Amino acid sequence: MPEIKPGTRLKSVVCTGEAMVVKAIDVTITCGGVPMIAMDESPDGAAEADPEHMYECLIGKRYVNAEETLELLCVKGGEGSFGADGQMLMGKESKKLPSSD
Numbered sequence: 001m002p003e004i005k006p007g008t009r010l011k012s013v014v015c016t017g018e019a020m021v022v023k024a025i026d027v028t029i030t031c032g033g034v035p036m037i038a039m040d041e042s043p044d045g046a047a048e049a050d051p052e053h054m055y056e057c058l059i060g061k062r063y064v065n066a067e068e069t070l071e072l073l074c075v076k077g078g079e080g081s082f083g084a085d086g087q088m089l090m091g092k093e094s095k096k097l098p099s100s101d
Contacts, residue, residue: 015031015080019074020073020075053083053088062092
């Protein structure tokens with residue numbers, strides 16, 4: 001697992017999902033329940049996804065932990081869900097723009 005800092009790009013080993021770290025803390029980031037790897041790394045063989053962590057990640061969507069201390073931006077959609085240390089990340093609600101009258 002590469003050092004996690006803002007701007008780090010990660011890819012899943014169980015699906016096509018890719019993410020960019022926006023806010024970082026020291027955790028193991030997963031997709032489909034399996035640790036993600038750096039973009040320039042190759043998978044260490046076949047990894048099996050956790051069926052409970054296989055909910056689609058959507059391109060352009062931001063994902064956060066409950067405390068919002070970790071934030072990922074999905075840059076390529078996939079079949080797995082992003083997680084951190086075994087806890088699934090939630091989709092971040094977008095902020096409403098003020099109306100311009």
